[in-house]
Amino acid sequence: MKIIDKNRWEPADGLMLEPAALQVVKSEDNALIIAGPGAGKTELLAQRACYLLETSTCKVPRKILAISFKRDAAKNLAERVEKRCGTELSKRFQSMTYDAFAKSLVDRFYLGIHEDYRPDSVYDIAVADRTQNDIRTAYEHAGFIPPAGMRPGDINNLLEKEIVRHSLPLPLDNKYPTRAAWSLLLKGEVTSTARLSFAMITRLATYLLVSNPQLRKALQLTYSHVFLDEFQDTTNIQYEFVKACFHNSNSVLTAVGDGKQRIMVWAGAMREIFPTFQSDFGATTYRLVMNHRSAPRLIEIQKMFFSRFNEQPISIQTNPKWQASDGRAYLHLFENHIQEAQAIGGIVQSYLADGSHKPNDICILVKQKIDVYCSEMITEFNKIGIQARNEGVYQDFLKEDFISLCIHTMIIAIRRNAGSWTYCRNIFLDLKNMDETSSKIHESQRELSDFIKKLKSDLRSISNENDLGNILKEICDFYSIDALKAYFPQYLRSNYIEKLRLQLAKYLWEEYIKAGSLDIAIDNLLGKNTVPIMTIHKSKGLEYKTIIFLGLEDAAFYKFADQREEHTATFFVALSRAKNNLHFTFSKVRPIGLYRDDQDRKIIMDFYHALRDSGVVEPVVHTIM
Numbered sequence: 001m002k003i004i005d006k007n008r009w010e011p012a013d014g015l016m017l018e019p020a021a022l023q024v025v026k027s028e029d030n031a032l033i034i035a036g037p038g039a040g041k042t043e044l045l046a047q048r049a050c051y052l053l054e055t056s057t058c059k060v061p062r063k064i065l066a067i068s069f070k071r072d073a074a075k076n077l078a079e080r081v082e083k084r085c086g087t088e089l090s091k092r093f094q095s096m097t098y099d100a101f102a103k104s105l106v107d108r109f110y111l112g113i114h115e116d117y118r119p120d121s122v123y124d125i126a127v128a129d130r131t132q133n134d135i136r137t138a139y140e141h142a143g144f145i146p147p148a149g150m151r152p153g154d155i156n157n158l159l160e161k162e163i164v165r166h167s168l169p170l171p172l173d174n175k176y177p178t179r180a181a182w183s184l185l186l187k188g189e190v191t192s193t194a195r196l197s198f199a200m201i202t203r204l205a206t207y208l209l210v211s212n213p214q215l216r217k218a219l220q221l222t223y224s225h226v227f228l229d230e231f232q233d234t235t236n237i238q239y240e241f242v243k244a245c246f247h248n249s250n251s252v253l254t255a256v257g258d259g260k261q262r263i264m265v266w267a268g269a270m271r272e273i274f275p276t277f278q279s280d281f282g283a284t285t286y287r288l289v290m291n292h293r294s295a296p297r298l299i300e301i302q303k304m305f306f307s308r309f310n311e312q313p314i315s316i317q318t319n320p321k322w323q324a325s326d327g328r329a330y331l332h333l334f335e336n337h338i339q340e341a342q343a344i345g346g347i348v349q350s351y352l353a354d355g356s357h358k359p360n361d362i363c364i365l366v367k368q369k370i371d372v373y374c375s376e377m378i379t380e381f382n383k384i385g386i387q388a389r390n391e392g393v394y395q396d397f398l399k400e401d402f403i404s405l406c407i408h409t410m411i412i413a414i415r416r417n418a419g420s421w422t423y424c425r426n427i428f429l430d431l432k433n434m435d436e437t438s439s440k441i442h443e444s445q446r447e448l449s450d451f452i453k454k455l456k457s458d459l460r461s462i463s464n465e466n467d468l469g470n471i472l473k474e475i476c477d478f479y480s481i482d483a484l485k486a487y488f489p490q491y492l493r494s495n496y497i498e499k500l501r502l503q504l505a506k507y508l509w510e511e512y513i514k515a516g517s518l519d520i521a522i523d524n525l526l527g528k529n530t531v532p533i534m535t536i537h538k539s540k541g542l543e544y545k546t547i548i549f550l551g552l553e554d555a556a557f558y559k560f561a562d563q564r565e566e567h568t569a570t571f572f573v574a575l576s577r578a579k580n581n582l583h584f585t586f587s588k589v590r591p592i593g594l595y596r597d598d599q600d601r602k603i604i605m606d607f608y609h610a611l612r613d614s615g616v617v618e619p620v621v622h623t624i625m
């Protein structure tokens with residue numbers, strides 16, 4: 001691989017980087033980049049990865065580790081790097097979520113964890129509501145008695161926080177029976193198997209590193225450079241983990257974030273993360289002033305929020321591809337949610353009809369409770385032939401490495417697709433420990449194409465979900481489950497692959513019944529023909545031509561007065577996802593399962609003032625004829 005001279009290195013794809021961004025790309029020191037939405041923070045990390053690999057600043061065999069919060073962000077970054085600097089170099093770029101990184105350490109080195117805290121060799125991840133139930137069950141078995149009068153939901157929240165409040169090993173004088181609860185969960189004594197939350201796994205990984213200095217050293221030698229994306233949302237548990245890995249080492253850390261997008265304080269995001277990192281890691285701070293994403297008029301709306309975050313007004317610059325007059329924003333005022341559904345259906349229909357948008361260029365956002373806010377609208381969309389779905393259900397699932405591999409493998413059995421072929425081929429060769437110079441490369445490629453031929457004929461005869469499940473099993477067996485678990489370490493100590501396989505069979509079969517063709521079913525499952533609906537939290541880091549924010553109403557911003565800053569940040573994230581158009585809706589009547597169906601906007605009136613003061617947002621009053 002040809003090494004590029006540092007002075008001659010140019011950003012890939014002809015992108016222009018603003019001076020501070022270019023400085024960061026080439027920086028040799030720990031750095032913190034603070035920049036607003038669309039400033040290109042993620043892109044900057046991708047460019048920096050290319051710079052470090054192409055100029056051999058990150059020398060073979062050392063690697064770059066990028067840590068993100070969400071699986072799609074991690075995958076998106078990995079794909080950008082591969083696209084920019086090729087498959088071979090990008091093998092030394094490892095992009096993972098905090099959860100996956102912590103879990104991979106625990107799974108590979110669990111024997112290094114003191115036996116008091118060592119999990120069973122096979123354990124399950126407690127997810128969503130089950131996390132709280134499992135933790136509570138363990139506490140109750142350990143003798144926990146809830147404080148009198150406390151509501152069940154509050155008890156669950158308390159215990160979920162309590163179990164990871166302290167780093168490991170736990171202090172002896174804990175108020176609650178946390179030590180015993182850990183022990184029960186680690187060994188699966190009150191749940192069917194050992195069960196851990198990701199926060200517990202992160203605590204375990206931290207403990208593993210703190211108690212094994214050699215492992216810590218090996219980690220630092222492996223990763224010469226470390227990237228931390230969406231740094232504003234780092235929790236203290238994650239930060240302690242990062243410190244256990246890389247504090248006082250030669251690994252160079254680059255963190256990017258935006259305080260205005262800090263929307264995870266409820267989940268423990270550290271408010272003081274930026275100054276803490278600057279002081280602990282001696283990081284130099286850089287600020288970026290571009291917004292490459294949004295049209296100039298939409299940036300006027302974003303600017304209205306700067307003062308609300310007590311941020312210095314900086315003159316944001318827009319990408320030269322835009323005209324000054326680009327960007328449209330509307331505030332729709334409806335009498336009720338039925339009228340809203342019909343009008344939004346019409347708006348989406350016209351965007352699709354004029355050819356300016358594909359379905360997945362439009363995103364419908366709600367603060368929370370998609371079922372409640374969107375059910376009328378989904379019914380309306382169905383009537384007029386527009387597919388829409390709760391994307392949150394599929395978002396993480398589709399970004400699973402195992403799911404990508406199965407889907408790409410099926411795609412090449414169904415149609416010609418060079419990208420899918422390359423994806424499967426590269427993984428197949430990796431699983432066999434082959435590189436491009438290997439003498440058996442042609443043989444292996446033939447093996448893959450023979451399997452694809454067989455798959456093609458098997459796929460023709462599917463007649464139920466079970467058949468699809470069996471075909472997916474064939475795919476697993478072809479690549480070999482054990483090899484896949486070794487290659488994708490996140491699957492190492494669980495039967496998660498099996499669960500994913502069954503889930504994929506279910507989803508794909510549902511789409512197949514609707515579409516009548518596997519080809520279309522796959523595209524539909526991938527969301528190519530569907531308008532995504534999601535909560536703002538799921539939209540972090542994403543961008544769409546048009547954002548429709550449904551329900552700009554008091555009830556959506558629960559306890560606004562107590563959580564003003566976080567609610568404002570959440571709304572800011574929503575509106576900053578749009579490239580070209582923004583729509584906000586208010587409905588006077590909306591049944592949301594609370595006492596009243598009548599909606600108000602007194603408490604969040606400040607948002608309305610910001611929209612008005614931008615001078616950009618056009619009110620549209622919809623009256624009932």
Ligand SMILES: Nc1ncnc2c1ncn2[C@@H]1O[C@H](COP(=O)(O)OP(=O)(O)OP(=O)(O)O)[C@@H](O)[C@H]1O
Nearest residue numbers: 015016017036037038039040041042043292293541
């Ligand atoms: N230097 C650049 N030139 C042109 N386009 C760019 C540049 N950097 C980023 N972009 C584009 O701008 C958009 C926003 O970039 P990116 O997602 O990296 O921003 P971000 O700062 O991470 O945003 P956010 O914090 O809102 O998630 C993307 O479409 C990206 O491809």
